[in-house]
Amino acid sequence: MNLRRILIAALALLVGVLLYRNVGSAPAPKSAPVGDCTATRFEDAAFTECLAVPGKHQIALRLKGQNGVIFRGFPTLAQAADRGDIAFAVNGGMYDTGSRPIGYYVENGERLRKLNQADAEGNFYLKPNGVFFGDAAGNWRVLSSEDFAATVTKRPQFGTQSGPMLLITGKLHPSLAQNGASLKLRNSVCVDARGTAHFAISDEPVSFGQIARLMKRACGDANALFLDGTISSLWNPAGGRMDVRFPLGPLIVVTSLRKEPGK
Template sequence: MTIKRTLSLALIVSLAACNPEPSGEPVMRAQLESDGGVTVIASDDASNAPAEQIALPSDCSGVTFEGAAFTHCIADPASHSITTAKAAVSGDDFGRIASYAAIAQPGTVAFATNAGMYGDDLNAIGYFVQDSQRLKELNRADGEGNFHMKPNGVFFGSDCNWRVLDTDTFFRTIGDRPQFGTQSGPMLVINGELHPDFQENGPSRAIRNGVGVDADGKAHFVISDEPVSFGVFARYFRDELQTPNALYLDGNVSSLWNPATGRMDTGRVGPLLVVEKK
């Protein structure tokens, strides 16, 4: 990885810390480039800089892996928080991210995506925690469809600690209720290995999205920009992002809202994962 401007050790530490930048101080931001490098973006005190100079860059970027196009979004505990929400169940945009965007506080959302699989009532069919309130119990049942392609798993967290675990490990080891949590399936990567039922590049192709957490604690949200197989999608998390665990969120209804670029997908969703700026 190359650094395009020299940073002092103290600044590197401050970027990695799980704290927002103090208000009123000059801000230094690091933007991950598609080639793996980092561009350091300096800005003056927001009160003195023109709006176009202090506008935050997008946390999402387009990437290509094994010939397929993806959009990759990064949530960093140093500068983001994660919460769950639900799309509206009525109105013109019911079941779409736009219904949440209409009531979100302007400027607070970095990006948002669908959070997992849901029933006809748009409620999650698996474990779902919003604002530390458990709205749905952990689902360990057998059944048909992607959700029940065991092992499935849970993406959850509190404060700056975000994790992906397979459902059985979550059930055995997690006793405290997190601030947010969503269950989906199948797991894409389990302890560094691909899901055992995935073919290298099987015939099932769909727009897919998922999430994984790397060794530094950053959450990587990925949505394919074209139909891809489970194998290709899972290898992107394992080989490129190097997330030891990654969870499939959904396919075909997969949707992303990226305010920085104006992207607002219109797929029908239910539960949502919202990444907010600190």
């Protein structure tokens, strides 16, 4: 009888352990969306994911105000923009000490910087790097700089070059570790098969590999581009969030499309 009780207790303990493991490995549920952004946990780290949807949003790049002064952050952008239309904004694209882009940059169809394919040190030059580009209301894409140079013949309405690529057709950049020792705030973008642009920002320091896996979850076998690190920032007006990190460079601004009366 004692042996039977021991076996039953051991079996119950084993079942409990298996159940605990299954619960512990399940994906953490996302919070309710605040505007177009949602707080989530991925691999035990806090992230915020924001979606830009064709037909619902348009995307533009902003660098300077009408006075010609570079914004360098969201507070000055907020003073110059129609805040009621902004769904969210993130920083995106490498820049110099004056917050000027060091790579390809197109704003409202005007090219301010040519594609940069130089070799040097730093994240931007960890080849392949890439370009996030498209038109205002859809047809958004992420391509490696090499593919962009080889295949894109018409100038997009917006485009920003950054690096490195995080994913190349769903596979981790060959020079990035699955779990590198460098942990920083990071943000990134990918475009899924439906054309939705997924922007992610870590709310705590993470590795390149970890945010790349988050992009893999969001966009599958698509390309994903690292946008910036350390000073990665998000402005989500609906949630009352405006990260004030300084200085920023190019700003990716996602606005809600206005519906015509009666539609």
